[in-house]
Amino acid sequence: MKTKLVVILVVGVLVGGILLAGCAAEEEAGGAIKIGVLPALTGSLGTNEEQAVHGIKLAFDEVNYEVAGRKIELIVKDVGMDPAVCLTKVKELKIQNNVDLILGPCVTSAGLAIRDYIHENEILTIAWFCSSPKFIEEKYSRYFFRSSHNSGHQPTGHSAYIPYTVNGYRKAVCIALDYQAGRDEVEGFKKIFEGLGGNVTQEIYTPIGTLDYTPYVTQIDLDADFVWSFHWGDDAVRFVRALDDYGIKDQVGLFFTGGGTVEPPDLWAQGDSALGIEDASHYSPVLNTPENLRFVQAIRDKYQEEVTIYTEHGYVAAKMAILALEEVEGAVEDVDGMIQALENLEFEAPRGPIKFEGLHSPIQNIYHRVVEKVDGKLQNTVIGTYTEVGPYWMPEELR
């Protein structure tokens, strides 16, 4: 009696297993493509990350959540600001949801935390920031791509090259946030600015979360030609206000590296203090190209909000996934094919033409921008364009 029961059980389990496996195989071939999305919705980047998700959703909306006849299913997981949480969420996405592709995360530390896991498990990941050079140097993974830039080099190189060649500045004061990326940015700037023949007379590092920038900005040597800065978020707002409050802005030039200090939405909180500040960046929400105007309008229509660099980076990351999927005709399971497709991508993004040429970080335009007030709103007006700038761009003089 007992043996009979065991036999029935074993047979039952076997039949069930075979049936399930069959279903799974069927899903593999033509089912929905599952894409995990990893924004840091809770925490101080919350609003920016919501905008990135809006950009991603817009991109999938444009193709009706369908590529090459396969439905696309987005699974959004909030990773907060803790890198360990990000890794847990990635494991969840892999084990529970069996995702084919991951979009995100934003913060470099989160990207580094998941890097080994996605590398060993061969999960294709497209981040919308993670701009540290580590991702294309010692932490390079063939499964990891990004839609952003290469901090410390791109657009940092142009934040040294333009003031030297266009503005004619020779003496610089560097002031940056006091952490690894801030110091890397200053190194990157100095390498090119001093290489060209300029002089950095002062380096000031300010802790993240500084409440009052007065003691820092009053140290600035007023004999310098210009102040170069790398700040973002609340620090950028307080820093720029202090430059104006203490009259420093009127006495020296200001030329910053892009993607941070005078970037919306922080720019809007800086108010008129930011007027006239120049920088180099790979995007501007007021870029006057058909693709960008269309993008800005689409986000306004769908979410009643203004585009920021975060919206654009989310959109471009999603666009990269969609274009690669189209290239392999929806065969997302063919990871090698997907990687090859991504490495050969070349398309018109809101920020301008973007291509990869085998790299995992974009080759793109760098814009010389200046803060202006148009119709009562502050914006980064583009006054110069440098095309096909690679992640390790160097001026011709230094090559």
Add this chain to the structure above:
Amino acid sequence: MPQADQLALVFLNGIAFGMLLFLLAAGLVLMLGVMNIINLAHGSFFMLAGFIGVAVGVKTGNFALGILAGVGAIGFLGLVMERFFLRRLPGKSEQVLFTLGCVYIIWDLARAVWGSSPRFLSAPSILGGSVAIGDYQFPVYRLAVILFGSIIAIGLWFFVERTRLGAIVRAGADDKEMVAGIGIDIKRVFAAVFTLAAVLAGLAGVIAAPILTADLDMDWLILTLALVVMVVGGLRTIQGALVGSLLIGLVDSLGKFFFPELSMFLIFGVMALILAFRPYGIVRSHEKLGLKS
């Protein structure tokens, strides 16, 4: 070598920042003295008042209305928190834990309403300009903050030391049973003190908006500094709060100027030093709320 104008600037700035800290620390001192609790949501009051003040100030274009709205809202919030929650909780530790819970609730609410990017309010136009100090400019608004802070400090001193209500507050801090025994409703004193402290935090929050911007993460940043001020100045006197605030404001400002790499360490270094030599803070109180030591 720093020039005289730079030094003057950094010095004045330290005093202005100290005055902001004083408004917060004074509220904390009153609460600790009378109710014997530390309100961990005090920094959140500051942060929330900043956001409300900026929202109203920007919408109406009137700075005074921003202050009124921020102070009114936080005063009301303080009253509600005391009347409906703190009063019903059985012990001090429950009360402190309750204020900790409020920190997270206020943070999430503020983020849901205003998002995570900082907001800025321009100084009122009469205080908008700046005065020249050597090669630099010093914003008139910060001078006004110094003046305003001094007025509040004198006002608070007068209230605690020279008025009947202040006498009740001091008595409440000394011996609650005795105060209740002579027919004074100690619960109302608690409510009044908690609300007053909330009003001070609200005031500081809106006044700080043109200097520090209204910003979500301000709650812990500013609470930490205010707690350091209390420890340095002495836990239970208004006078101690003033001395501690000015000292921390100056150490912060001068420290960042002379030793930019060590700024945060300096504040805590000063705190450790003072704790080592004067464990009760600079102004000793013998557990009394008041100005005599």
